[in-house]
């Protein structure tokens with residue numbers, strides 16, 4: 045089938061069945077992916093008071109609040125990327141995310157590390173959403189990114205139905221420092237969702253034990269447990 049024919053078929057299809065927003069049924073603009081600009085503009089900004097308490101993380105930040113409502117745009121973005129495999133969403137998420145990252149975090153001389161996932165899960169899904177978001181955010185902010193230093197050494201069960209103490213127990217000892225890697229002085233951890241903060245805390249604890257002096261943590265979404 046020629047490229048020309050495929051293109052014509054695509055235009056024909058779009059003309060009679062214009063793509064619509066998965067949340068509100070409005071027609072999508074040319075650059076929109078799955079969701080329209082109206083819906084994405086309703087993503088609720090997260091503030092410092094919305095964050096869980098941290099001990100090991102020196103400077104936490106989350107961009108948007110995630111509600112459990114199925115029409116919540118933040119939840120829809122996170123789920124579409126993580127569970128439905130819409131990797132193309134990472135760059136538009138990173139664009140919106142980059143605008144909300146506080147200056148005192150952006151301006152740190154720090155190494156950015158996506159929260160690692162267990163290799164089998166990445167293999168199953170075909171990608172790590174935190175690494176994908178980290179690469180997209182790096183294009184916006186131009187920081188130095190490190191993907192090898194921190195490893196998740198065991199599978200941790202889904203935290204969705206766990207209480208905060210159970211979450212801490214669940215991730216205890218789940219991360220290791222790779223041998224032979226240089227230990228940076230300052231690290232900024234990055235993940236798609238922050239709930240109780242237990243995973244970020246355990247990463248920070250592991251990094252500090254290895255000699256990291258200061259740890260920041262940024263998440264695209266803050267979900268209330």
Ligand SMILES: [Zn+2]
Pocket residue numbers: 065066067068069070079080081082083084
């Ligand atoms: Zn919409």
